[in-house]
Amino acid sequence: MKRSDLTRSIQVRFKRMRAGDAAAMTDKLIEVITDAVANGDRIEIRGFGVFSPRVRAAKTGYNPRNGAPMELGPGRTILFRPSPELTKRMN
Numbered sequence: 001m002k003r004s005d006l007t008r009s010i011q012v013r014f015k016r017m018r019a020g021d022a023a024a025m026t027d028k029l030i031e032v033i034t035d036a037v038a039n040g041d042r043i044e045i046r047g048f049g050v051f052s053p054r055v056r057a058a059k060t061g062y063n064p065r066n067g068a069p070m071e072l073g074p075g076r077t078i079l080f081r082p083s084p085e086l087t088k089r090m091n
Helices: 003-013 019-038 084-090
Strands: 043-045 049-056 059-062 069-072 075-082
Touching: 003 019, 019 043, 019 049, 075 084
Parallel strands: none
Antiparallel strands: 043 049, 049 075, 059 069
């Protein structure tokens, strides 16, 4: 599902909503989730799942061209953990 599909499904669900308003709602939701996780906050959406930031430790990697070891610095990533309801619905 793409962002436009999500916007269209919101517009179909709320018949009186204009397409621009549904797009603005979708964009704002994504913006709020993105900003919160970037600031280190945990986002929990009941019945859907949890978005939480994770920090990867520094480690030694290897250059794929010549096999020489190289130091990889710490990095940040995001973890999504689906809710039990979502997992059950998928299975």
